[in-house]
Amino acid sequence: MVEDSKISFLSKLSFFSSIGGLLFGYDTGVVSGALLLVTQEFNLSTIEQELIVTSTIAFAALFSLAAGLLNARLGRRLTIIISSFLFATGSVFMAASSGFTSLLIGRAIIGTGLGISSMSIPLYLSECAPPEIRGKIVTVNNLSITGGQLLAALIDGAFSKVPDGWRWMLGLAVVPAVIQFFGFIFLMPESPRYMIEHETYYEAKEVLIKIRSEEDVDEELDEMQREVELNKNANWRDLFKTRNGRHATFIGCCLQLFQQLVGINTVMYYSATIIYMSGMVTDPSSAIWLAALTASVNFGATLIGLFSIERIGRRLLALVSVAGSAACLLMLSGGFYWNDSLFCPKTYASWMPLLGMILYLFFFASGMGPVPWAVNSEIYPHSCREAGIALSTTVNWLSNCIISLTFLSLLEAVGTAGGFLVYFIFGLLAFLIIFLFLPETKGVALEDIAEVLEQGWIVPCKSSCNQDEHDLDVLVDDTDD
Template identity: 40%
Template sequence: MDIVFLVLLRPIGRIEISSKLPKNDQIDKSDPTCMSTGFHMRSNIMPCVNKLLGLLFGSAKCLWFNSPLVQLKEEFALSTIWHEAIVSATILTAWLFALVAGPCSDRFGRKAVILMASLVFAVGAILMGAAPEKITLLIGRLIVGIGIGLASMSVPMYLSEVAPADFRGRLVVVNNAFITGGQFIASLLCGALSTTNNGWRWMMGLAGVPAAIQLAGFLYLPESPRWLVANGKINEARAVLEKVRNPSDNKEEELSSIVEAVANSEEQSGIGEVIRSVTVRRALIIGCLLQLFQQISGINTVMYYSASIITMAGVTDKSLAIWLSAVTSSINFFCTFIGMWLVDKVGRRILTIGSLLGSTAALFALALSFHLAYLNSPVLSDDQDPGTCAAHTCGICTSKSACGFCFAGDMKNITEASCVLANHSSYNEMSKDGLCSNQTLIEEGEVTFAYDWCPYQYGWFSILGLGLYLFAFAPGMGPMPWTINSEIYPGWARATCTSIATSVNWASNLLVSLTFLTLTEVLLKHGAFYLYMGLAGLGTLVFYLILPETKGVPLENIEEVFSHPLGSKASRSEWKPKTRSF
């Protein structure tokens, strides 16, 4: 909460909104108070708001997508289709409104869009927490998606435009670190609420708290100086730079660069100009590919369904599954700090490629664990009649959404086993017939009904694979698509291109979320993760060939980085400022 108090208790006179900023002739550049204000604004306020934005996204992301689903499946008797729809609803509207966010941020400002996102976020969270049935829950998730679509596009762009070049990479990575931190905190909260009556309502409703705090805190922050210049508010942009830069920074030179960049691109805007510009088109291709491979390499499969994957690995206690998913979130959180330390040391290119390479290896381990579990799953003790649940092993049985594995005895000593139709009206806690249709036998522990898991001896291997995957993914492919996308477009194309790239992220996110459970039925669990492994490997090769280094490049010089054809050796060389001859 100290983050919030630093934002809210800051003297308002020092952080006035743009309409009250001093004019150029009112700024005394020799005034130490003015210089001190700049120092405080940069060192305290910007990192604080950056963390708050990340905490909002991260806590809400976990609270809506992951742990509550374990309880929701029972509360509303969700089928596989409804399970996927509840997850995907938010992603669908996030995708659509990420496209809208670009034009809105150009017209109304980055700050206004972020404020609107916070308000919509809070309303959607309240509706989800109060939902009496699954249709209302679905509507709430659609509303929340509007907020997250607006925020996911506008926040990285705002941070990149306000931060200086030497601070930009770390600031965007810090934002991602606190996204994962929010997920970790929310996972702990979900674990604490997992045994509480209507705990899922608290899990979802609490997502509105950071949104409301952000709405209040962001009122006192300045607008992007680049947006102010583009809208003819030069004096206000100058005042903002005085507040968000160190005393030793040359603010007038930076302002002149921004004014020049805006003046040179006054006639350029919109998707048509983006496509016609060779350098911007190359940047957009790379930006979209980064967002695409972030999703299709399986990260949100791991995060959204981590509790379900842990259950698949043989953890039957729902509360324990939620606590174990909190452990995976903690790995994601702490490993993001590795990326924060490396981003301005080794650069974006090495961090991205290394992360994808490690993710490929970890996905192989995860796929192999499920494959071994499938090959060694318990054999059914009785002959099955041909039909929906015809199977001879638990692995085949639980790959069918209509069926479940019923067994007597404990996991290490199964005395009787069969594959039977699941009773969806009790959310698959028991079967429609056979021994596992007897609630008394289940409660007394005489029999166990396993709907989407098997008593695998390799279950621990699956959980280890999840941890290794997050260890590889979090420092690089977690923050780098957002970091790189926030800095590779010229000012005139930044909103349009960031909006397009963000929409690619949400569209591919939607594709993965809609298809994961279906893939586990068609390709089986190990087949789905082998597929993600292959896609991550493909991404490693693609970015080795085409990804340039953007570390330390001023936003006004970014087009120089993409002046060479993609895939050429020159395009992968580190940018160096041109020397001026006198």
């Protein structure tokens, strides 16, 4: 049985760390509703709308790469404190915006905080959490992201008819940012791995005792010390020097790349706009409230991922998720094709895009939402873990930026149906990459994952199918229970 003190510490770890995920989700999700109102108030063009969305993403991409250096120099704890300060500052700046330029600057400040936080929080959690629940703890962060998106959708709906409601939508993120800022200053310790790197062994042991069985602490501490000593002079180039480093970098970056290329953030950022385009509703406020429905599905499906990731594993969860997401993207494409057809009344097939979005979010959030973050938090060699997570997070934000910046322009060029068909093709490619290259890392200690990767780049078909079949049996048994 886990001692009450350990449960208390893990609860604090999950709570204050997950605020970073909440802010991530809120600040990326709130723009869906706020964009409709800001566009009306400032008469924004298509490119200005895309810039409002992608300015945050571009700065997140830039500073997620810089976050690797910050974590190595300043530590995980102080880096997260800095990101909290940026979240609070950006929220106040956006709420006080007087036009397009000032709003763009506020979104850029938020993006800086997002980039730092999105790299630092998974790293901090993976280094503090026990191996047997590491995937679940990291997935709590992803649950918080979708929870933040749901909260943003509800706030959007609540303030959609309030004068200057968009200011409240964009400014309320200051509250959780301040809570995380003071929580990490006064209540949260530094990562034990970072402490060992800087030879504060006694403090590292005290932190480990709070979250491990006491008899396991000395052994784990010795293992960490050996690994740190072995990799003392390592740097980011080591990602590409060894076979397992190259494999980890390839699969980690591919997971983050395809998480975005299957279109998730076009659905989240532009959900109200997509619903409005479908013809189901004729006023922005109704579209904003329907977007809240899709956000609630996103949150609920992430709960499924939270309880499944340590039961059925990362690999099978990702395969089922990306296959279902691709099928739903095809449904979205078909819905808009029939809706735009000259042979159909305008609202005849309007329900299909909404249903396609709901099913898409269900499949995506239960697997491809949490799996890339969980895998990237654990797959890299310790010598270059900060660099690996920073690189893969940067790939995530850059691909997010490209997809979000081109979404409305893509729809203008090839039509709404054609746009979602492009994302469907990316979904098929993602399934192939995951099937061939992603090994199972469920329950494997961070120090032992290198041995899994050394077995080869392509996952052996027989062993992978046997593992997937076993994990599927576990899923069926859980469902029967």
